[in-house]
Amino acid sequence: MSATRAGLRPVITGIGAVTPSGIGTEEHWRSTLRGELRVGPITSFDASRYATTLAGEVTGFDPADHIGGRIILQTDRWTWLGMAATGFALTDAAYNPAAYDPYATSVVFGAGSGGNDFGQREIQRLWSRGRQAVSVYQSIAWFYAATTGQTSIQHGIKGPSGVVVSDDAGGLDSLAQARRTIRRGTPVVLAGGAEAGLTPYALTCQTTSGRLSTSREPRGGYKPFDRDAGGHVPAEGGATLVVEDPASAAARGAPGVYAEIAGYAATHDAYHHRDPTPDPRWYAEAMRRALADARLTPADVDVIFADGAGSRDLDEVEARAIHAAFGAHAERVPVTAPQGLTGRMSAGGSALAAVNAVLSIRDGVIPAVGNLDDPAPEYRLDLVRVPREAPVRVAMVNARGYGGFNSSLILRAVDPATTDGGIR
């Protein structure tokens, strides 16, 4: 494993999603293409006293459908959602890690806020009832590595595994670390992320970001690129991608190859701990470097899955960044942000955006911007209003994290003639 194979382009051979739009990839995708708004009043607790009362919840989810009862007791909802998404992705890729060399597979997930429900419950027990009341599982349930660790154990995975945290950009950054890991000789990496922050204390913490919508009407909650954009709503859910050395995918007879990771770059604004910079330069620079890494030009990009922060100032900066990076092509390339339908799920959201991009490449259809009623014309972007059928060969997926993280990923359809995998 000593040599690094620079330039190797890993491929995506499996995807799984558990989101407010659906438990399972196809259910999520159908709902997304239908434009179903899945933001609503929080039902998991009485949120009426909080500034934000709306969220995208995963409803009808029973962890027992996805993981064993003993593991359920030891883990937080965040881990359940991540492990369920991983189960879907492995099935999709027809890959069972336990059937291969245990060191041939890794898990690298993006994490957000960890095990909120479990953590709040145990801190409450400590302070109300004393230390004897604290669960023996607290030390392994709430910390940010819990989902990665449990996933490696469940599937017998012993390759180099990790956890990256970069707020909402974490899902894309996990795919970048997956690429580094594959280039160093591990054939298969599970990447992505999940989040479950809909508990009283985690919601309270989120409201201090200054970025949450205070709308009481679901339609008014999270409106990327809309004139009435007023913040976002939090959501739970996530997505997992099976990322693979193309030679490994061919050798094991993977059912298909969705796309390759053609390029990636990340920058940081390094501007202010909270306030977004009005300067789009570093965000644009991430897009430029990702294109250069993929050896592509703006004209090659068929769609941008945007960060779509859903506030006027951040949307405006994003529009200017796209113009800075794409020049004359900025007004021609379709831009979408279906997450307006669900809300934002931290690192899980950018992992899901990558899955949505993969599905666009697979089906030749670009989903619409979620919950967009009145596009801000001054952005001068081709915001997708209804699902648009078009061949998608190259998709750029962008994500920004609170504090100034900018990540850009390029996914590209794989020409069947150039691999043994073939496009689905």
Next chain:
Amino acid sequence: MRRTAITGIGVVAPGGTVRKEFWDLLTEGRTATRRLSFFDPTQFRSQIAAECDFDPAAAGLTPQEIARNDRFVQFALAAATEAVADSGLDLGRDGADSADGADGGGPVVAVSMGSAVGATTRLEDEYVVASDSGRDWLVDPVYASSFLYHALVPSCLATEVACRFSAHGPAHVVSTGCTSGIDAVGYGHQLIADGEADIVIAGATDAPLSPISIACFDAIRATSARNDDPEHASRPFDASRDGFVMGEGSAVLILEDLEHARARGAHVYCEITGYAARSNAFHMTGLKADGLDMAEAISDALRQGRTDPTRIGYVNAHGSGTKQNDRHETAAFKKSLGQHAYDVPVSSIKSMVGHSLGAIGAIEIVACALAIENRVVPPTANWSSRDPECDLDYVPNIAREHDVDVALSVGSGFGGFQSAIVLDRGRGDR
């Protein structure tokens, strides 16, 4: 492939909140473990910790940096400031694009920082207020302070470091529990090797000494209960060891493309020639006695730099002082290093500075770099009785002068993570 040099070091550790004090503590074999003083620990099974006597204002933090950040970020900002100054790099002045040239072509400066538990302490403190001592599940949002989102997601750590030093390259936090420090530095090494960055501000930090942290390790009896003798409670590899002693702290290293470091005439402590990780896929907290997966990580890290195990002059053990860990890694050293495992000095500085969870991996890399630099191996303090299953040379109690050309540091953590990193003085071509 590009090579990674270490050109700057900063430390905040128990018993020494700058690099020199830290090294003095280690080489004098003093321990910084004591009865917990941050809160009354009487109800807890383990009442011992390795605490930092840290003054953030004296470390140069601004009042607003102090106010908005949990202690774990404060440590990191102090350690990073010392490391950047040590490197001689002129970071932190934006505007002239000196830090990273999108336009100017300057070096790309990245941030790769580790933390196992992030802002746990602040989140707990604020929870206690908002829930009125855990009375109310529906916490009162009126009592939420302004910076709770900053605490909720630990990526604030990378943001704060990036902002302080105008680092516009890739930035992330690595959070793999107790191997976070090695992994964050290892990922930083990968960024340089792959050409994604020219300079990386890399390290780790944790400040977990809060009631919930003590309680959750109490619950699984992982920590030492030697409450009547805190100074001698952390006893790695000793037959009477009874668990780890929780600590806190941070270490930050400046990683730099070796060519870049040479071109500017920088002092190079050593190079990173290998980093590898494995998982045991066995148990979230349990370890198999055979040490197989840690041995795999060690062997891979050595292969990357084509390092013969016999060149290793110092092994910095994870050495947490739990029964199972010290057995596990002793077996791992034998499996990966062969006969040389019996010849090479192996020590655990956790005997002196405790186990600061995610931070300790970076602190231990610093100990290795300073061992190479100063040709001294730090000891394992509190060692007095041999465990038949731990039969290596653990450098008991007294530091040892020893020419170290290659140092190996390892970590093992909840979730089954096993990591190894190799530092090398260089190959005589500097």
